[in-house]
Amino acid sequence: MLSVLDLMLSRFSYQNDIIVGTPLANRNIEGTEDLIGFFINTLPIRTKVDEEQSFKELLSSNSLKVQGVQNMQDIPFEQIVKSLNVERDSSRNAIFQVLFSVQDFSKEIKNSNLFSGINQGLTGNSAKYDLSVMVENGYISFNYCSDIYKKTTISSMLNTYMTLLEKLLVQNxxxxxNVGKVDVVARGDVVNYPKKNSG
Known part of the structure; x- marks a missing residue:
């Protein structure tokens, strides 16, 4: 599902270098499994999307990256930011602006009517990231920053994501x-934004 999101983001952003944050439980140290408290660490996963490759190749590459990130989940996010010497900006996350989180896989996600009960409620009231994609109890929700995205854009992203999920199951x-070119709207618009003034 993360790989499909990477492909969708690549198409909408016209970029092939995609970084998505994903929360990890961070309870892999013996003795932390039953402790009460907040241990989640959100770490970035970087994906190079090459549409000449098959989805199976992208999925295989991403699986290795996710395993690598899971093995490093004890590293605090702040330490990553510091080691990369990323310039901090209080208005946005230092490394990624899109979050992907899977709480669980329900039976509805696995059946032949893929996501037939999709949650169409798009929420834009309060967004910690530019876009958060959450999968929980068989539903997908997109939480987005309404200062950045229009609801029509998010609806198009959601429709594209769902179409890609369905088509890539059989065309991987x-x-x-060659997969999932839904319509012109789903391809997004190229917009040249003015550069940020430093003063």
Whole structure:
């Protein structure tokens, strides 16, 4: 599901270098499993999307990256930011602006009517990230920053994501560029924003 999100984000942003944050339980140290408290660490996963590759190749590459990140989940996010020497900006996350979180997989997600009960409630009231994609109890929700995205854009992103999920289940061996070109709107618009003034 993360790989499909990467592909969708690549198409909407016209970029092939995608970084998505994902929360990890961070309870892999013996003795922390039964402790009460907040141990979640959100770490970035970087993906290079090449639409000439098959989705199966992207999925395989991403699986290795996710395993690598899981093995490093004890590293605090702040330490990563510091080691990368990223310039801090209080208005946004230092490394990623999109969060992807899977709480659980319900039976509805696994059946043949993929996501037939999708939650169409798009929420934009309070957003910690530019876009958060949450999968929970068989529903997908997009929480987004309404200062950045229009509801129509998010609806198009959601529709594209769902279409890609359905098509890539059966077309995972063909080049991704041949899969899921829904419509012109789903491709997004190229917008040249003015550069930020430092003073």
């Amino acid at each position: 061996n063909v080049p991704m560029q």
